[in-house]
Amino acid sequence: MRAGASMDALLVVRSGSAKRFTLTLEGTEQVHGFVLPGEAVGLEGFATGRYGCEVSALEPLSYCRVPMRKLEQLLERLPGLRREMLRLLGQALDEALRLRGELAETDARGRVARFLADLSVRLARRGFPPHEIRLSMSRADIARHLGLTLETVSRAFGTFKREGWLRVRARNISVLRPEALAALIGATPCV
Amino acid sequence: MRAGASMDALLVVRSGSAKRFTLTLEGTEQVHGFVLPGEAVGLEGFATGRYGCEVSALEPLSYCRVPMRKLEQLLERLPGLRREMLRLLGQALDEALRLRGELAETDARGRVARFLADLSVRLARRGFPPHEIRLSMSRADIARHLGLTLETVSRAFGTFKREGWLRVRARNISVLRPEALAALIGATPCV
DNA sequence: GCGGCAATTTGATCCGTATCAAAATCTGAC
DNA sequence: GTCAGATTTTGATACGGATCAAATTGCCGC
Numbered sequence: 001m002r003a004g005a006s007m008d009a010l011l012v013v014r015s016g017s018a019k020r021f022t023l024t025l026e027g028t029e030q031v032h033g034f035v036l037p038g039e040a041v042g043l044e045g046f047a048t049g050r051y052g053c054e055v056s057a058l059e060p061l062s063y064c065r066v067p068m069r070k071l072e073q074l075l076e077r078l079p080g081l082r083r084e085m086l087r088l089l090g091q092a093l094d095e096a097l098r099l100r101g102e103l104a105e106t107d108a109r110g111r112v113a114r115f116l117a118d119l120s121v122r123l124a125r126r127g128f129p130p131h132e133i134r135l136s137m138s139r140a141d142i143a144r145h146l147g148l149t150l151e152t153v154s155r156a157f158g159t160f161k162r163e164g165w166l167r168v169r170a171r172n173i174s175v176l177r178p179e180a181l182a183a184l185i186g187a188t189p190c191v
Numbered sequence: 192m193r194a195g196a197s198m199d200a201l202l203v204v205r206s207g208s209a210k211r212f213t214l215t216l217e218g219t220e221q222v223h224g225f226v227l228p229g230e231a232v233g234l235e236g237f238a239t240g241r242y243g244c245e246v247s248a249l250e251p252l253s254y255c256r257v258p259m260r261k262l263e264q265l266l267e268r269l270p271g272l273r274r275e276m277l278r279l280l281g282q283a284l285d286e287a288l289r290l291r292g293e294l295a296e297t298d299a300r301g302r303v304a305r306f307l308a309d310l311s312v313r314l315a316r317r318g319f320p321p322h323e324i325r326l327s328m329s330r331a332d333i334a335r336h337l338g339l340t341l342e343t344v345s346r347a348f349g350t351f352k353r354e355g356w357l358r359v360r361a362r363n364i365s366v367l368r369p370e371a372l373a374a375l376i377g378a379t380p381c382v
Numbered sequence: 383g384c385g386g387c388a389a390t391t392t393g394a395t396c397c398g399t400a401t402c403a404a405a406a407t408c409t410g411a412c
Numbered sequence: 413g414t415c416a417g418a419t420t421t422t423g424a425t426a427c428g429g430a431t432c433a434a435a436t437t438g439c440c441g442c
Contacts, residue, residue, distance in 0.1 A: 022292065025377045030292035044288060046281025053288065075273055082266055082273070089280035090237025096287035097235060097244065101213065101221035103294050104338025108399065139420065147295025149400060154421055170408060170420075186216045299429065330390065343429055345391055361390075361438060384442085391436065399428090406421065412414085 001055040007045030009067045013037050016061025017136045021144075022053045031145040033099075034058070034137060036122050043092050058136040103147055106185070111146040112156035113181045116166075120175065131175040192246040198236030200258045204228050207252025208327045212335075213244045222336040224290075225249070225328060227313050234283050249327040294338055297376070302337040303347035304372045307357075311366065322366040 001011065003022055018035040032053055035041055044052035074081050102114060116133065124130040135142075143150040157173075160166040165181060167174035175181065192202065194213055209226040223244055226232055235243035265272050293305060307324065315321035326333075334341040348364075351357040356372060358365035366372065 022289075024296070028296075030296065032288050032292065044281050044285040046277040047285045048281075052281075052285045072270070076270065079263070079267065085277065086237040086280070089277070089284060090235050090239075090243075093280065093284045093287060094235040094238045094243045096284060096291060097223050098213075100287060100291040100294060101223065103291060104335070105215070105219075105221065138418095144295075150420080151401085151422085152399060155399095158421070340430060341390080342392085342431085346429090349391070386441090387439090389436100389438075391434105393434080394432090396429105396431075398430090399426105401426075402424085404421105404423080406419105408419070409417090411416095 001042060001051055001053075003051055003054045005051050007042060007049050007051050007068065009042075009065045010040060010071060011042050011055075012040045012064045012066070014062040014064055017058045018055050018061060019058055019137060019141060020053050020055050029141075029144055031141055033145060034141075036126065038126055039122075040088060040092075043089055046089070058141075108146075108148050108152045109156045109159060110185055111148065112142075112153060112160075113184045115142065115146060116173065116175065117178075117181055117185060120178065131178060133173040133175065135171040135173060192233060192242055192244075194242055194245050196242050198233060198240050198242050198259065200233075200256045201231060201262060202233050202246075203231045203255045203257070205253040205255055208249045209246050209252060210249055210328060210332060211244050211246050220332075220335055222332055224336060225332075228317055230313075231279060231283075234280055237280070249332075299337075299339050299343045300347045300350060301376055302339065303333075303344060303351075304375045306333065306337060307364065307366065308369075308372055308376060311369065322369060324364040324366065326362040326364060 013035050015037050017037075018041070020032040020035060020041060021029040022032070024030055035055065041055045042051050075085065103111070106114065119133055120130040123133065137145075139150040139153050143153045146153065157166065157168050160181070161168045163180070165175070165177045167176060204226050206228050208228075209232070211223040211226060211232060212220040213223070215221055226246065232246045233242050266276065294302070297305065310324055311321040314324065330341040330344050334344045337344065348357065348359050351372070352359045354371070356366070356368040358367060
């Protein structure tokens with residue numbers, strides 16, 4: 001999906017994962033987030049009729065495509081779908097606001113902890129084991145998502161590993177002490 | 192408007208301004224943004240049926256209230272309103288994403304410049320002079336919105352004043368060189 | 383105009399993360 | 413298994429903004 005392209009369909013990822021981002025004037029990526037199975041992309045396109053960001057797959061991926069024409073027809077007939085669309089958009093908005101607030105007031109390790117906790121919740125929601133995380137994105141992607149440098153992200157993983165909270169082998173993360181991560185960010189652990 | 196309260200209406204500010212925020216566990220405010228005339232609040236409530244953040248007036252304010260029951264009836268009958276609601280939500284989402292990205296990659300003065308430029312655009316949109324800004328919020332509110340401390344915000348204003356880009360007298364800001372601020376953030380100036 | 387309080391500005395120091403640099407590890411192709 | 417290239421980790425230093433503290437300014441009642 002390309003930013004600026006005409007929004008002719010809503011896309012929902014079925015399997016695999018993807019990266020949502022925009023390109024800055026300097027050509028660097030602003031990583032808005034990562035898309036997991038069951039999640040929709042392109043919602044911000046309702047603003048102008050054109051997609052507002054780029055989405056690229058991080059691994060082989062399959063998705064479902066709902067043409068706008070079809071969507072409008074369905075919205076005409078199904079009050080339940082109308083509510084569901086508003087719910088979906090409201091949730092995306094709520095998440096974006098929440099993420100933004102956290103960025104503003106949490107330090108590097110807190111952000112990484114929250115990133116992992118968030119992934120855990122979303123994996124659990126889809127029935128995957130929440131504490132065995134296979135990261136499909138690079139440290140650089142994570143860093144650009146969290147407003148940090150890749151070195152700082154790496155150091156945060158290093159700290160958590162030394163504390164015995166995580167097992168880290170490249171992109172395979174085992175969360176050994178979810179309650180420790182949760183305590184760091186003031187939340188209740190997933191599972 | 193209180194976070195967690197049942198979302199029984201959509202609110203649109205008519206005159207005056209307000210602050211959107213959530214309370215953190217420590218009791219501090221995460222300021223999501225400021226509401227100007229013509230702008231809606233409470234959209235994130237579609238996610239759960241409950242408002243997701245607090246909104247409090249920064250000055251005497253009037254607003255328009257659309258009960259959810261009424262809204263659903265209207266959505267049933269008016270395809271144009273359906274599109275408009277989706278557009279409104281898409282725009283809120285797009286803005287939230289954009290703001291978040293900027294927070295992650297801009298330094299203190301850049302954020303303050305962007306804050307002022309954004310206000311200029313929104314004031315101009317409603318027919319107010321874009322370069323005479325009367326801030327209805329405190330430095331602390333601005334700081335919490337931008338993920339800075341109030342001292343840092345003050346220093347940014349101080350720098351811009353010394354450079355001759357701004358006239359600052361307490362909460363009255365005159366933008367003397369909009370193109371300088373715009374250049375700082377890589378954008379075209381408003382007006 | 384004057385007094386008192388809150389908001390803002392200014393100053394000095396410290397800490398966390400960015401930056402630059404280099405070593406170590408992982409990955410996929412052969 | 414081995415090799416080359418990319419990714420990740422680790423190390424040393426520098427800088428921006430946070431923090432603590434104090435002075436100044438603006439605001440509102442009298």
